[in-house]
Amino acid sequence: xxxxxxxxxxxxxxxxxxxxxxxxxxxxxxxxxxxxxxxxxxxxxxxxxxxxxxxxxxxxxxxxxxxxxxxxxxxxxxxxxxxxxxxxxxxxxxxxxxxxxxxxxxxxxxxxxxxxxxxxxxxxxxxxxxxxxxxxxxxxxxxxxxxxxxxxxxxxxxxxxxxxxxxxxxxxxxxxxxxxxxxxxxxxxxxxxxxxxxxxxxxxxxxxxxxxxxxxxxxxxxx
Numbered sequence: 507x508x509x510x511x512x513x514x515x516x517x518x519x520x521x522x523x524x525x526x527x528x529x530x531x532x533x534x535x536x537x538x539x540x541x542x543x544x545x546x547x548x549x550x551x552x553x554x555x556x557x558x559x560x561x562x563x564x565x566x567x568x569x570x571x572x573x574x575x576x577x578x579x580x581x582x583x584x585x586x587x588x589x590x591x592x593x594x595x596x597x598x599x600x601x602x603x604x605x606x607x608x609x610x611x612x613x614x615x616x617x618x619x620x621x622x623x624x625x626x627x628x629x630x631x632x633x634x635x636x637x638x639x640x641x642x643x644x645x646x647x648x649x650x651x652x653x654x655x656x657x658x659x660x661x662x663x664x665x666x667x668x669x670x671x672x673x674x675x676x677x678x679x680x681x682x683x684x685x686x687x688x689x690x691x692x693x694x695x696x697x698x699x700x701x702x703x704x705x706x707x708x709x710x711x712x713x714x715x716x717x718x719x720x721x722x723x724x725x726x727x728x729x
Contacts, residue, residue, distance in 0.1 A: 544687030
């Protein structure tokens, strides 16, 4: 007996079902992929945090401050004339690939670091000057198109309390990859811990970018 093949209508129906299933499952696959990349980035930040602690131990608890590189300065790895914070921490890291995130689409040769530090730390900051290191963000991932290695905290302090509809806050959102991993991102704090937070959690109910902000002081007074 000759077997009956698929009719054109049956074939189209099956193709439509497959297309619907793919459309339903694709976001799940993307979300799972982002989660894996996010875990890798979190691991990178933990290692950067260990390098930070090693640096602090040898630098009398002062955080690295970017400086102009002199002739032949071997620490200026990307040869831009400035020894960045990550290049200074790189002395305590054997595999410098941890400075690159798989979620960052920029050219690794031109931009070797996917992370940006909180620029509040870039001015000879001593660990003891931070009232609560566990509530002070030090490093996070930058946006791919933002090819700088620091986050301008003053963008966050342009008004008080912070307002997500305010232009300075919008500008700050352009600098950090605040929603790269399913609506959130990883943050390394001054005490070495790493937390996975949504954008709003970095400024409410506490400002985590500038420990001495009025908002932070007010919160402490009410506690």
